[in-house]
Amino acid sequence: MERESSVDITGMGIVTSIGQGVTAFKEALFSGKTQFDDLKRPGREGAKPFIGAEIPEIDVRSLLPEYSSLLRTASWSGQIATLAVSEAWQDAQLVNGNVNPERIGLVVGGSNVQQRHQQEIWQRYQSRPQFLRPTYGLTVWDTDIMGLLSQCFHVQGEGYSVGGASASGAVAIIHAARQILMGITDVSIAVGSLFDLSGYECHGLTNLGAMGSERFADRPDLACRPFDQDHDGFIYGEGCGVLVLERSDHAQQRGAVSYGKLMGWGFNLDGNRSPEPSQKGEERAMNTALAMAELKPEEISYLNTHGTSSPLGDKTEVAALKSVGLNHCLVNSTKSLTGHCLTAAGVVEAIATLLQMNHSFCHPTHNLVNPIDYTLSWVKETAIQAEIKYAISNSFAFGGINTALLIGKS
Known part of the structure; x- marks a missing residue:
């Protein structure tokens, strides 16, 4: 439904293990590409290797020479x-300076995202802390990436970082939209930042029972299996996603292309510190998003699940979407391909939703062989053609955080 003031999505940027750039990511989604293996990046060592999906080595400074000096210590x-x-x-055509920088906002989703970087510095300078780089003092703050x-x-507009654990990316999108709807900005950039796990976080999350066990240690490609009866905990994936949100009339005035509209969202707490999910x-979250968009459940054609491969999490989400009346929707899990991008997941999966919506397909759910529920319309191990007008993308998180984004086709 068109509103007096609505929010368009006019730019996308992404880097994941399965594709750098939107075009490569779209092709990887359609083909069901994965990159699961033992984690090899320095600082992620454990007694035994952890399974995950890492971004191939990229020399960012050579790709962005104009920012090389700033990136040297990043x-x-x-x-x-x-x-x-x-x-x-x-992508959003902001390079020509046609938007006042004081009317551009920035929201970076994620807290404590530079853990491995900090661990490496501690180890390097533990015997000579007096030689610590001054820029280390910047990395201790969540505002460093911002x-x-x-x-x-x-x-030069309003900017800040927001922490919502695995829902941080979705929380960043919601806050960016609020900036626009409150008249604070004309354009706001939502960033789901890469959560750079060190070996300590890998051990902690494994001991918590959240991260996948050693069950598939000899076959990493089988470890990430959302909604399959053999699911065994989430599998980490490196990734970063960015959306440019813009007031609809502002986008039209400057001739920007719209990839979709953020029509509504739900965002709540269920009063719970532990990692257990809450069906209610x-x-x-989903019902609030529907109400804000003034849509009925039957009008939603696709649902991008939180779908982490956690047995309890998967079971709870299935029960929730059935209770809301979304049984008819096509359903898949982007995390089955990318791994769980944690603080970036909400933006990465919103981009996946937009790409499927604009290119009329639904990507496969890797390793979904024996679903935990046979009554839903799963997109299993092969991509299918699909016309998507309205979609919901879920992100849930430790701390009892529940979010749902409702996206409409432009």
Whole structure:
């Protein structure tokens, strides 16, 4: 439904293990490409290897020579965020300076995202801390990546970082939309930043029972299997996603292409510190998004699940979407291909939703052989053609956070 003030999505940028750039990512989604293996990046060592999906080595400074001096001391998370924002910035046609920088906002989703970078510095300087680089003092703040991006792209409107654990990307999108709807900005950039796990986080999340066990240690490609009866916990994936949100009339005035509209969202807490999900909280998020968009459940044709491969999480989400009345929707899990991108997941999966919507397909769900529920319209191990007018993308998180984004086709 068109509103007096609505929010369009006019730019996208992405870097994941299965594709750098929107075009490569779209092709990887359609083909069902995966990149699961033992984690090999320095600082992720354990007694035994952890399984995950890492981005192939990229020399970001050579790709973005104009920012080379700033990127010299930036973390891996900061470098990848700069690369993804650069793509979205160009995609949204912001390079020609036709938008007042004081009317451009920036919201970076994620907290404590530079853990591996900090661990490496501690180890390098533990015997000589007096020689610690001064820039280390910047990396301890969640605003470090925001500051880097604002300097690179001369963003001078409202900006901040938001922490919502695995829902951080979706929370960033919601806050960016609020900036626009409140009249604070004309354009707002939402970043789902790369959560750079160190070996300590890998051990902690495994001990918590959240991260996949050693069950598929000899076959990493089989480990990530959302909604399959053999699911065994989430599998980490490196990734960063960026969306440029813009007031609809502003986008039209400057001739920007719209990939879709953010029509509504739900965002709530279920009063819970532990990692256990809440069916009622998830239902409330989806129902709130539907109410905000003034749509009925039967009008939604596709649902991009949170779908982490966690047995309890998958079971709870299935129950929630059935209770909301979304049984008829085509359903898949982007995490089955990318791994769980944690703080970036909400934006990565919103981009996946937009690409499927604009190119009339639904991507496969890797390793979905024996679904935990046979009554839903799963997109299993092969992509299918699909016309998607309205879609919901879910992101849930530790701390009892539940979000749902409702996206409409332009």
